[in-house]
Amino acid sequence: SQTIHQWPATLVQPVGSPLSLECTVEGTSNPNLYWYRQAAGRGLQLLFYSVGIGQISSEVPQNLSASRPQDRQFILSSKKLLLSDSGFYLCAWSQGSGNTGELFFGEGSRLTVL
């Protein structure tokens, strides 16, 4: 069966510090991968998605970047965090082929920028 892992689960960082959140998927190959941000426990905003190694699409302009160095690894980064980067970050995957749209989410990473 497929599983998705995200870490760290919780992170407190000072303004201006770097960020790296990691996500890996097991039990499938060539998945589509996504980073969402959830602010204030409500709606989700799609930040990045990837259909393959090195292929990243950004949905909104922002202070963050994403990379996909391996087929089942997706990394969310920032060189200098802003207060507004605080939030709950969710990684998700979907089938790369025969995709009927459903996403499967990790447990999330809560980032607090102070």
Added chain:
Amino acid sequence: AQSVAQPEDQVNVAEGNPLTVKCTYSVSGNPYLFWYVQYPNRGLQFLLKYITGDNLVKGSYGFEAEFNKSQTSFHLKKPSALVSDSALYFCAVTRSSNTGKLIFGQGTTLQVKP
């Protein structure tokens, strides 16, 4: 542009009573529709989806949803609510030609009281 509306921030229901969580959508082309549930500080869990076929879709934990094309709605229902159903519920939509990039509603908090 695609959009999803969940008109109720919160729904309160007594245990054992039927529940409905409302969702309306706007999308060009054929919609793929989804419901997810989120417990506090957790990732989203997939409940059910509508792709095509029967308008009444059954999902996990006794939930079901009815696709109504004329009203562009996809309301989530359960005949008998449990206290453990209390959580945040998200409706999401994508186009059949653009699977994977889900657009989420703002979420509805379901509170089931004993």
